[in-house]
Amino acid sequence: MSEGFPISVTGLNHWFGMGEARKQAIHxxxxxxxxxSLTVLMGPSGxxxxxxxxxxxxxxxxxxxxxxxxxxELKGADRALNEALRRRLGFIFQAHNLxxxxxxxxxxxxxxxxxxxxxxxxxxxxxxxxxxxxxxxxRMEYLPANLxxxxxxxxxxxxxxxxxxxxxxxDEPTAALDSESGMTVVKMLKKLGQLRGxxxxxxTHDNRILELADRIVTLEDGRIVRDTxx
Amino acid sequence: MSRLLxxxxxxxxxxxxxxxxxxxxxxxxxxxxxxxxxxxxxQLGIMNSMATATLKPYEFFQADIMISAAxxxxxxxxxxxxxxxxxxxxxxxxxxxxxxxxVGNVSWARTTKTLSLTTYGIDPSLPAFLSPAMARKxxxxxxxxxxxxxxxxRGLPREEAAAIRPQTPTSFEVSGTTLTLYDTxxxxxxxxxxxxxxxxxxxxxxxxxxxxxxAPDHILLQIARGANPDVVAARLRELISDKTLRIRxxxxxxxEDLSYQQTKRPTGIIFGFGVIIGILVGLVxxxxxxxxxxxxxxxxxxxxxxxxxxxxxxxxIVFEEALxxxxxxxxxxxxxxxxxxxxMKKVTNLPLAMTTDMAVMVFIGTLIACTxxxxxxxxxxxAADPADLF
Numbered sequence: 001m002s003e004g005f006p007i008s009v010t011g012l013n014h015w016f017g018m019g020e021a022r023k024q025a026i027h028x029x030x031x032x033x034x035x036x037s038l039t040v041l042m043g044p045s046g047x048x049x050x051x052x053x054x055x056x057x058x059x060x061x062x063x064x065x066x067x068x069x070x071x072x073e074l075k076g077a078d079r080a081l082n083e084a085l086r087r088r089l090g091f092i093f094q095a096h097n098l099x100x101x102x103x104x105x106x107x108x109x110x111x112x113x114x115x116x117x118x119x120x121x122x123x124x125x126x127x128x129x130x131x132x133x134x135x136x137x138x139r140m141e142y143l144p145a146n147l148x149x150x151x152x153x154x155x156x157x158x159x160x161x162x163x164x165x166x167x168x169x170x171d172e173p174t175a176a177l178d179s180e181s182g183m184t185v186v187k188m189l190k191k192l193g194q195l196r197g198x199x200x201x202x203x204t205h206d207n208r209i210l211e212l213a214d215r216i217v218t219l220e221d222g223r224i225v226r227d228t229x230x
Numbered sequence: 231m232s233r234l235l236x237x238x239x240x241x242x243x244x245x246x247x248x249x250x251x252x253x254x255x256x257x258x259x260x261x262x263x264x265x266x267x268x269x270x271x272x273q274l275g276i277m278n279s280m281a282t283a284t285l286k287p288y289e290f291f292q293a294d295i296m297i298s299a300a301x302x303x304x305x306x307x308x309x310x311x312x313x314x315x316x317x318x319x320x321x322x323x324x325x326x327x328x329x330x331x332x333v334g335n336v337s338w339a340r341t342t343k344t345l346s347l348t349t350y351g352i353d354p355s356l357p358a359f360l361s362p363a364m365a366r367k368x369x370x371x372x373x374x375x376x377x378x379x380x381x382x383x384r385g386l387p388r389e390e391a392a393a394i395r396p397q398t399p400t401s402f403e404v405s406g407t408t409l410t411l412y413d414t415x416x417x418x419x420x421x422x423x424x425x426x427x428x429x430x431x432x433x434x435x436x437x438x439x440x441x442x443x444x445a446p447d448h449i450l451l452q453i454a455r456g457a458n459p460d461v462v463a464a465r466l467r468e469l470i471s472d473k474t475l476r477i478r479x480x481x482x483x484x485x486e487d488l489s490y491q492q493t494k495r496p497t498g499i500i501f502g503f504g505v506i507i508g509i510l511v512g513l514v515x516x517x518x519x520x521x522x523x524x525x526x527x528x529x530x531x532x533x534x535x536x537x538x539x540x541x542x543x544x545x546x547i548v549f550e551e552a553l554x555x556x557x558x559x560x561x562x563x564x565x566x567x568x569x570x571x572x573x574m575k576k577v578t579n580l581p582l583a584m585t586t587d588m589a590v591m592v593f594i595g596t597l598i599a600c601t602x603x604x605x606x607x608x609x610x611x612x613a614a615d616p617a618d619l620f
Binding site for chain 1: 241242244247248250251527529530532533534535536537538539540541616617
């Protein structure tokens, strides 16, 4: 691992489009994220925070510069490495992206079965526990269509956390939640960092979360303009 | 079902859950696959019945070699063969016997329907050239203007056919000749006529005054035990000076007749195309169902990709769906097609039936077709980009 950082970004540049439409979205970003920390990426729309998040989460190919994730260089990484690394990550999307045909419990189980179906009973128990933690013990057999927006987001959070990921990438995870539920989720992420050393990188516009962040990184026009430790 | 599939796949049966999530769409998809199956089954059933009907008359006779005119593509078509070639063939040391076979079409004008009977004129004194079942029935053919009738003739009531016995014969007029039917045998309606009739060669000439004993439709030969019909046929082709004649083993003649019916005659070609169209319809239906399903779940698939699920996982889902559609679509298709074939058999008297071979072949074909459709549909999976989720 690059000097002990689970995430280390050096000289990262990224472009979108081709030919004359090619536009640089990220300009020489450097960032090291400490293990177990809760880092918040802020900035106006189009500032590049989501692009940085997807590059760090090996969801997008690194074009220029270096991104080290959990000790592996992502530039030039093949599909197998990307898949292996993704299995060590947890993603919480702004749109919950739950599978509509699966119950809440089955959606959470998908977060475990990516590691193989070793002990079915243990996986069921873990999934039930994760749903209980987000307050959905009584909604386990519900299909997403029968859950409210907040409940769906909590299922997505349980799905991201159930596999005990090393790093969690979250994009506006509290957008669909009321203030109390939102704070509960962020506190849970913070607690995971303290207990398990889970690193969280979160994109948010929610100012209420900032007080819980260990570090706030602000981007504008694809550049880091402010980097504040709490 | 869900638990069984989970046990089988070792993971959540996402394909099954996706398919059954929308019951209406699932039912429509299964109906589509079943429809394609019915199409293929019916066409195959007709093709099989054509094969059965084509080969049926070959079962009436026992021969090793058949000599026919150049244009005799089937037992009922083509010109005549000079009887002198029968005598020349008998000169071959391996040819032990021969007989002439005459073929014509007799119309039996009945009150309700005129039966078209494919009629064979044979020498009743040579029962060795007839199948054992037929040979037992031909004693009455020694009588003048006598015949025996196919009891399964289309348009002939079964009870009336059963009543035709030597003690209670029935007669009808053919071209001014009174033909008397003394018995029946098991034949079956085909595509060329309503049934078969067997008469002696002498009776045949009464029915067809223009025909001559010197020019039969085919010559049937039997050869010595242990001799190879193909070898003897090749030798006869050298021996007989008329090089236009088709001198083939009896088995080969039957196979060529069948091939001609299936690949050269319009009916055979149409039914063959019917099978292909059925398969194509099935392919398109399953592809449409699967590709729509993939498109509808792209964001979910992208989420799974982001979670680290490998490509084979997604392929597994699509193929799982393809197999479920194939298996569950086959069952109603099989049931409906069985009913349809039985109904068609009753109406047409053609030898239509659902056979095990046909069922296995269509089931395997359905699996293959669904898998191919699934394989094509998986191309849309590439569009599931996890980066688009943010």
